[in-house]
Amino acid sequence: KPLPRLPVPDLHNTLDRYLRLIAPVxxxxxxxxxxxxxxxxxxxxxxxxxxxxxxxxxxKTKISW
Known part of the structure; x- marks a missing residue:
């Protein structure tokens, strides 16, 4: 049985996370x-x-591995 596809992360959540991660460095x-x-x-x-x-x-169209 194939594993379910992971969702593509939300763009704005990704951008917010990026800013939080770089802020200290x-x-x-x-x-x-x-x-x-x-x-x-x-x-x-x-x-x-x-x-x-x-x-x-x-x-939606590609399968990883």
């Missing part, structure tokens, strides 16, 4: 610059949303 300036880039990437209708939709489509 980068300078305040680097964090603020990265935060702006992450916010731009995660905007509705933006590049992140487009890539997320492509990833979801890919996940």
């Amino acid at each position: 980068v300078s305040k300036e680097d964090f603020e610059r990265t935060k702006l880039l992450v916010e731009e990437f995660g905007k509705s209708g933006g590049e992140g949303e487009e890539l997320q939709n492509l990833l979801k489509q890919y996940a």
Whole structure:
């Protein structure tokens, strides 16, 4: 019996997690610059949303291992 497919993680949860994880290890300036880039990437209708939709489509059609 095949294992169930894992869901593609939510984009905004992933971006929030990324920012939380890098905060302790980068300078305040680097964090603020990265935060702006992450916010731009995660905007509705933006590049992140487009890539997320492509990833979801890919996940529906591909089997890992």
